[in-house]
Amino acid sequence: MKKYYPSIRALHLYFGLLISPLVLIFCISVLVLNHTDYINNRYPIQNLPVTKTHIDKIPYDTSDLQTAKNIIKKLGVKGEIDFIFQNDSQISFPVLLPGFTTSIKIDKQTNDVLITRKEEGAFRATNFLHKMPGPHNAKLRGNSFFMQNWKLLADGVVYLLLFLSASGIFLWYFLKVERKLGWVSILVGIILFTGLLFFLLT
Amino acid sequence: MLLKKITYTNRRLHIHIGLLLVLFIWLFSISGLLLNHGDWKFASFWEQRKQTKTITSIHIPSGLDSTQIIKNILLQLNISGEVNNVKMNADSVDFSVSYPGHVNNIHTDYKKSICVQNQLSYNIWGKLRTLHTFNGANKNNASTAPNWLLTRVWRFSMDGIAIGLIFLSVSSWIMWYKIRQDYAWGYFAHLVGFLTAIYFVILLRS
Numbered sequence: 001m002k003k004y005y006p007s008i009r010a011l012h013l014y015f016g017l018l019i020s021p022l023v024l025i026f027c028i029s030v031l032v033l034n035h036t037d038y039i040n041n042r043y044p045i046q047n048l049p050v051t052k053t054h055i056d057k058i059p060y061d062t063s064d065l066q067t068a069k070n071i072i073k074k075l076g077v078k079g080e081i082d083f084i085f086q087n088d089s090q091i092s093f094p095v096l097l098p099g100f101t102t103s104i105k106i107d108k109q110t111n112d113v114l115i116t117r118k119e120e121g122a123f124r125a126t127n128f129l130h131k132m133p134g135p136h137n138a139k140l141r142g143n144s145f146f147m148q149n150w151k152l153l154a155d156g157v158v159y160l161l162l163f164l165s166a167s168g169i170f171l172w173y174f175l176k177v178e179r180k181l182g183w184v185s186i187l188v189g190i191i192l193f194t195g196l197l198f199f200l201l202t
Numbered sequence: 203m204l205l206k207k208i209t210y211t212n213r214r215l216h217i218h219i220g221l222l223l224v225l226f227i228w229l230f231s232i233s234g235l236l237l238n239h240g241d242w243k244f245a246s247f248w249e250q251r252k253q254t255k256t257i258t259s260i261h262i263p264s265g266l267d268s269t270q271i272i273k274n275i276l277l278q279l280n281i282s283g284e285v286n287n288v289k290m291n292a293d294s295v296d297f298s299v300s301y302p303g304h305v306n307n308i309h310t311d312y313k314k315s316i317c318v319q320n321q322l323s324y325n326i327w328g329k330l331r332t333l334h335t336f337n338g339a340n341k342n343n344a345s346t347a348p349n350w351l352l353t354r355v356w357r358f359s360m361d362g363i364a365i366g367l368i369f370l371s372v373s374s375w376i377m378w379y380k381i382r383q384d385y386a387w388g389y390f391a392h393l394v395g396f397l398t399a400i401y402f403v404i405l406l407r408s
């Protein structure tokens with residue numbers, strides 16, 4: 001097994017360096033998600049001026065999503081289309097980017113468009129990325145280029161994190177000087193983990 | 203000498219904090235994958251949920267405020283968990299009590315002195331998913347703090363794990379920097395990682 005040590009060490013190091021900035025996104029967002037109140041007070045969301053415009057014709061298509069895609073293309077808005085609401089008088093939907101939300105509302109009778117924008121900042125951007133693609137709105141999710149890429153990247157980070165933790169154990173095992181204390185660390189981890197889960201789940 | 207001591211301690215902390223957190227890392231990694239892949243059939247939980255309905259007679263003493271009423275109901279039913287979705291009416295109260303993998307929707311009618319519990323229990327996959335998101339956050343009111351001790355403990359643990367992982371990331375940079383000449387591709391790996399993170403967090407919305 002020891003013959004694999006140099007190559008595992010190199011992979012642990014390179015993959016670790018590669019994903020560490022992305023791991024930071026997930027970690028910072030945990031703090032943001034758990035302390036939303038603090039973030040809201042310190043870094044409030046900025047509502048940008050409302051824009052009113054007009055389109056000559058609503059570019060209807062085969063599905064609501066395709067219609068919404070045509071609309072944002074016409075308006076020059078970029079992002080991930082979220083829940084689309086449509087009735088006899090209007091079409092409305094938000095368009096999401098990490099830390100920035102654009103809401104579009106179109107009057108079907110007059111073709112008047114109301115665009116509202118919210119600048120949510122870098123902390124909420126990490127929050128958004130952590131939750132994406134997520135379990136909700138699965139049929140719609142991944143309708144933008146950036147979200148398709150983020151989906152792959154988020155999975156990749158998790159798989160590499162699993163590799164890093166397994167390879168980390170492998171590397172530690174061959175460090176004789178750290179072996180004893182390492183067992184103590186693992187044991188403390190097991191006690192904390194099982195203890196917390198026992199009380200939470202029963 | 204001091205720098206040598208710092209880098210040595212940094213390396214040791216990287217190893218032992220990593221070993222301490224390994225089970226938590228696996229839990230949040232696997233549950234994160236489950237949340238992002240709701241179409242994984244083997245991990246379906248909603249279809250396998252268990253639902254039970256229980257009707258219990260209950261007595262609500264008069265002169266209590268809303269918090270005291272809920273505490274009193276929980277005491278009489280001998281249940282605990284994170285309370286949310288509270289709706290107070292003149293002659294009834296509705297709320298839910300949850301802990302990972304379990305939701306109890308409670309309706310209490312003061313006049314009839316009955317309490318109807320609709321309980322939902324999830325399988326192991328559902329429990330894993332809810333552990334990932336169980337932080338007591340109220341979407342409608344961000345200023346509301348968790349009201350169950352164990353939610354607070356779990357949220358504190360989540361913060362600790364996140365800080366631990368931040369440390370593991372930063373300490374790895376320090377460790378690599380010391381041996382950067384032997385691992386020159388580290389510059390490339392680091393640059394690609396940072397540019398990707400900056401693109402998603404900052405550049406996309408600018």
